Amino acid sequence: MALKDSNFIILKDTDTQWKKFGKSIPYFGVLSNQKYKKKTLSEDDFIEFFKSGEEEMRDIYRYIKKHIKPDFSPKSSLDFGCGVGRLVIPISKISTRVCGVDVSEEMINEARRNCDRYSVKNATLFLSDDTVFCLHEKFDFINTSKVLQHIPEERGQKIFARMLELLDVGGVGVFDFCYYGAPRHSLINQIKMKLNIYLKNEPLMLMHNYNLNEIFHQIQESGITDMHVLMSDKGHKHLGIRIFLAK
Ligand SMILES: C[S@@+](CC[C@H](N)C(=O)[O-])C[C@H]1O[C@@H](n2cnc3c(N)ncnc32)[C@H](O)[C@@H]1O
Numbered sequence: 198m199a200l201k202d203s204n205f206i207i208l209k210d211t212d213t214q215w216k217k218f219g220k221s222i223p224y225f226g227v228l229s230n231q232k233y234k235k236k237t238l239s240e241d242d243f244i245e246f247f248k249s250g251e252e253e254m255r256d257i258y259r260y261i262k263k264h265i266k267p268d269f270s271p272k273s274s275l276d277f278g279c280g281v282g283r284l285v286i287p288i289s290k291i292s293t294r295v296c297g298v299d300v301s302e303e304m305i306n307e308a309r310r311n312c313d314r315y316s317v318k319n320a321t322l323f324l325s326d327d328t329v330f331c332l333h334e335k336f337d338f339i340n341t342s343k344v345l346q347h348i349p350e351e352r353g354q355k356i357f358a359r360m361l362e363l364l365d366v367g368g369v370g371v372f373d374f375c376y377y378g379a380p381r382h383s384l385i386n387q388i389k390m391k392l393n394i395y396l397k398n399e400p401l402m403l404m405h406n407y408n409l410n411e412i413f414h415q416i417q418e419s420g421i422t423d424m425h426v427l428m429s430d431k432g433h434k435h436l437g438i439r440i441f442l443a444k
Pocket residue numbers: 211212215216226227228277278279280281282283284298299300301304325326327341342343344347348
């Protein structure tokens with residue numbers, strides 16, 4: 198019988214790995230560049246790290262304004278899997294309020310320190326579970342970047358469904374997925390990876406492909422009819438898409 202990737206116990210517990218990243222090498226957990234492999238970054242690396250977030254959000258806003266909503270100016274935004282606040286900070290500049298959620302308390306604490314450092318006053322940061330039940334309000338902008346790809350597909354689909362629910366009518370959602378290139382996580386592969394990580398004393402970061410038929414189906418089922426897709430190269434032969442949608 199063929200087992201689905203997500204049935205393997207070793208890979209299921211991605212949260213523990215993210216908590217370890219948050220505790221030891223949070224910036225490397227967000228952008229896997231060797232120079233970010235320290236608990237505290239040098240001033241130059243810190244500036245460069247946050248500049249990447251500014252640029253990423255600038256491109257996203259440009260796309261939204263040009264192709265989806267020319268008067269895009271959100272009141273209430275959500276950044277799901279916000280990490281150390283790399284995207285929360287630029288979102289705070291265009292949105293009246295922004296909420297960042299993450300599964301790692303250490304990431305959230307680091308994001309709070311970074312928001313203070315950048316004098317961000319309109320961000321609220323929460324520890325999240327998959328249902329995002331801590332959030333009762335709806336959002337007119339929901340963004341998630343480099344997060345779902347690290348969560349096994351079955352679980353990620355449920356989170357995605359919840360984000361579609363949390364998006365208000367008239368709102369814009371931007372979601373990225375990896376759809377090709379993540380290795381099939383056979384049990385033997387997982388054990389090898391675990392051993393390697395144990396020897397290197399580093400947390401485990403895995404990529405998961407998503408079946409785009411399922412994702413498109415979820416989008417259409419939620420009543421959304423307007424969607425734009427951009428291709429992206431996620432490095433290491435992983436290919437992805439960024440979906441822009443309007444509800
Ligand atoms: C690669 S980092 C990206 C951070 C941020 N989105 C950015 O681009 O700067 C992935 C983040 O997703 C968070 N994460 C992973 N699984 C999650 C889950 N199930 N719920 C919420 N956050 C999660 C991790 O703790 C980590 O901070």
